[in-house]
Amino acid sequence: MNHTSSLVALSAHLALLSSISFGGFPTVLPDVRNFVVATHGWATDQEFANFFAMAQAIPGPNMILMMSFVGWKVAGFPGAVASAIATFGPACAIYFVAYRLWDRFRTAPWQEIVRRGLVPVTLGLVVASGTVMARAADTSWQAVAMTAAAVVLTLCTRMNPLWILFAGGALGGLGLL
Amino acid sequence: MAGENRLAPASGTVEDDLVRPVSLRALFIAFFTVSLFGFGGGLVWARRIAVDQRRWLSEADFADIVSLCQFMPGPNVVGIAVCTGAKLRGGIGAIAALCGFIIIPWSVGLSLGTLYLEYAHVPVLRNILGGVSATAAGLLIAAGLRLLAPHRRRPAAVLFAVLAFALMAFSRLPLLVVLFGLVPLSIAAAGIEKARAR
Numbered sequence: 001m002n003h004t005s006s007l008v009a010l011s012a013h014l015a016l017l018s019s020i021s022f023g024g025f026p027t028v029l030p031d032v033r034n035f036v037v038a039t040h041g042w043a044t045d046q047e048f049a050n051f052f053a054m055a056q057a058i059p060g061p062n063m064i065l066m067m068s069f070v071g072w073k074v075a076g077f078p079g080a081v082a083s084a085i086a087t088f089g090p091a092c093a094i095y096f097v098a099y100r101l102w103d104r105f106r107t108a109p110w111q112e113i114v115r116r117g118l119v120p121v122t123l124g125l126v127v128a129s130g131t132v133m134a135r136a137a138d139t140s141w142q143a144v145a146m147t148a149a150a151v152v153l154t155l156c157t158r159m160n161p162l163w164i165l166f167a168g169g170a171l172g173g174l175g176l177l
Numbered sequence: 178m179a180g181e182n183r184l185a186p187a188s189g190t191v192e193d194d195l196v197r198p199v200s201l202r203a204l205f206i207a208f209f210t211v212s213l214f215g216f217g218g219g220l221v222w223a224r225r226i227a228v229d230q231r232r233w234l235s236e237a238d239f240a241d242i243v244s245l246c247q248f249m250p251g252p253n254v255v256g257i258a259v260c261t262g263a264k265l266r267g268g269i270g271a272i273a274a275l276c277g278f279i280i281i282p283w284s285v286g287l288s289l290g291t292l293y294l295e296y297a298h299v300p301v302l303r304n305i306l307g308g309v310s311a312t313a314a315g316l317l318i319a320a321g322l323r324l325l326a327p328h329r330r331r332p333a334a335v336l337f338a339v340l341a342f343a344l345m346a347f348s349r350l351p352l353l354v355v356l357f358g359l360v361p362l363s364i365a366a367a368g369i370e371k372a373r374a375r
Contacts, residue, residue: 054293058286061212061219061255061279065286072291080287088255088279095249095256096271099263102245113371117364119240120334121356122247123325124341126220130317131346137310146308150315154221155322158229161221162214165312172308173301 006042007075007082010035014067014086019094032070042074064088143177196232199265205277207231208258212282219254219278221320227261234261240324248356254278333366 013035036042043051048070055066064087071083105111138144150164171177211222220243227234234242242264246256255278262274296302328334337359344355 054290055286058289058293061282061286064255064279064283065290068283068287069290072287084279084283088275091249092255092259092271092275095246095259096263096268098249099242099245099260102241103264109371113367114364115241115244116331116334116367116370117337118244118248118360120325120328120331120338121341121359121363122244123240123321123328124338125247125345125355126243126321126324127318127338128342128345130314130319130321131342133310133317134314137307137314139307143307143311146311147315147318150312151319151322154316154319161225161316164316165309168308168312169305170308172311173305175304177304177308177311 003075003079006040007071007079009040010042010071010074010079011082011086014083015090018087019090032067036070036074043070047073061088140177142171146171146177194232195235197265199231199233199270201266201269201273203231204262204266204270204273207233208262208274208277209281211254211258212278220257221316223254223257223261224320224324233265236324236327238264240327243324248360331370333363333370337363337366 014032017031033045033048037045037048051066051069051073054069055062058065064084067083067087068080071079071081073079075082102111134144134147138147146168150168153159153164154161168177207226208223211219211226214222224239228236228239242257242260243253245260246253249256255275258274258278259271262270262272264270266273325334325338328338341355341359344350344359
């Protein structure tokens, strides 16, 4: 496959995933890996893991960035741009339309009930994804303590999260975690 | 009346305290900031900026947007930007928030990323990243707990939050199964709760 047709195939696939990635883009990552690594051989497993680590470490729209690294690998800068747009474009249109509808009926009694049912479940999922991330990151008891300290500091103080992250990075860099 | 009160949307910030109007520039800058600081999850920053600092949204408004975004496909934090922009300023607001969130951070991130790939094997760098991800996980857990706080007096809400948490964190069930399995039950419970309160 030449660059252009690879790029079209990648963008089309990302756009499709973008429209079905309920619960966020991380949920479709295994599928992206299969498509990019196993089916097309555009990147190695190690490269794919590096894309992921990099996207998590750099501030910014993580998943969009990660897909851009994949696109970059496949077709250079145009690949990066096309992958980014394919990742957020379809989902943004859906978000916008859905939110307008949701907001229009915000005082309807049925919506109040739906909201009161929906909110606890989705927030439970937020806490769960934090826990899943913690399990991947916490390779020592010191790292577990750092995660716990971040929870307590955020809940009990108004401290800027940047300082907490900075402390975590510094302790890690010193080899203490 | 006491029953009615308990059913009013729980909120940390009273609706009257909210700041209006919001300029497009402010939206762009706010979501640029969210994006820039969003190590390991922009949710933490979006809540801090939109609810705590700027007072654009009440705690309940924000929880509402997060829920909708969790339920929709796509990168969730992008959804938070689009919905917040849409709520405050309509379509143009959504675009302003989206551009702030994406354009500059994406360009910087892509440049940094390609550079960084060259040095990904250096041990000190790996250790720093390890420390940052352990901390970021804690921040995410805390953000979820804070948003849940207004619902802590509703037994059904606590039950379903705990169930969602436990199923997702400790079982190997796919997210779609958890979401579509629990949400109808949770909504049914909320309906019964409301009917009882009447």
